[in-house]
Amino acid sequence: MPNDSSILKFKVNEIFKSVQGESSYAGLACAFVRLSGCNLRCAYCDTVYAYKYGRYLTAGEIISKVDALDPHIIELTGGEPLMQKGAPQLVDLLVEYLNNKKKGRRADAIEPRLLIETSGSISIKGLNDQAVIIMDVKTPSSGSSGMMIFDNFNHLKSVDEIKFVIGDRADYEYCKNIIFEYSLAEKCGVLFSAVYGKIRPEKIIKWMLQDGVKARFQLQMHKYIWPADKKGV
Numbered sequence: 001m002p003n004d005s006s007i008l009k010f011k012v013n014e015i016f017k018s019v020q021g022e023s024s025y026a027g028l029a030c031a032f033v034r035l036s037g038c039n040l041r042c043a044y045c046d047t048v049y050a051y052k053y054g055r056y057l058t059a060g061e062i063i064s065k066v067d068a069l070d071p072h073i074i075e076l077t078g079g080e081p082l083m084q085k086g087a088p089q090l091v092d093l094l095v096e097y098l099n100n101k102k103k104g105r106r107a108d109a110i111e112p113r114l115l116i117e118t119s120g121s122i123s124i125k126g127l128n129d130q131a132v133i134i135m136d137v138k139t140p141s142s143g144s145s146g147m148m149i150f151d152n153f154n155h156l157k158s159v160d161e162i163k164f165v166i167g168d169r170a171d172y173e174y175c176k177n178i179i180f181e182y183s184l185a186e187k188c189g190v191l192f193s194a195v196y197g198k199i200r201p202e203k204i205i206k207w208m209l210q211d212g213v214k215a216r217f218q219l220q221m222h223k224y225i226w227p228a229d230k231k232g233v
């Protein structure tokens with residue numbers, strides 16, 4: 001392992017600026033670092049293009065490209081961003097970059113944050129606790145729910161968020177049971193959304209209200225703004 005982790009290399013699919021779309025940070029300007037590769041194959045995946053394609057950049061090069069976008073919020077995503085060797089060191093470097101940005105910012109400015117969008121199928125244990133985990137826990141209709149590492153729930157912080165993308169009633173029941181079994185609503189934020197084009201959002205909202213589920217409903221914002229398969233947004 002080199003001493004200087006900024007020379008570690010990562011396969012990067014794309015780096016771009018858009019608005020964050022699927023968390024309580026939705027609507028805020030965000031620099032996305034999409035790493036290549038995923039260990040899952042979800043039925044509704046909209047980033048199939050990130051499975052293989054990308055080019056190798058050092059962590060230092062990634063940070064230079066991110067810096068050119070001048071973000072307050074950075075999201076490390078994929079694919080599955082924690083799959084690549086050295087991902088925890090990249091997280092440390094991005095947190096350090098944002099901490100440096102905090103110096104001298106206006107008191108009312110958006111607080112710089114690193115978000116990590118992960119499926120929960122790779123351990124988050126030991127990751128830099130200044131990063132916010134957005135864990136997209138896979139439901140049965142995704143075909144990937146069997147890959148979940150449930151021990152990850154033991155490493156969540158109160159600022160982290162669990163996201164469930166629901167495609168049918170069975171998914172909804174699965175989420176409800178998991179929230180109850182692992183007391184997720186007491187641990188962190190819980191978000192529900194609908195698989196785009198598969199289920200009407202009002203159905204999920206109706207079930208949530210009937211059952212008093214402690215979750216926040218949201219839509220996959222990007223799907224309503226841009227064409228569902230548009231890249232780089």
Ligand code: SF4
Nearest residue numbers: 038040041042045079
């Ligand atoms: S985890 Fe995300 S990138 Fe991987 S297959 Fe599922 S939806 Fe696609």
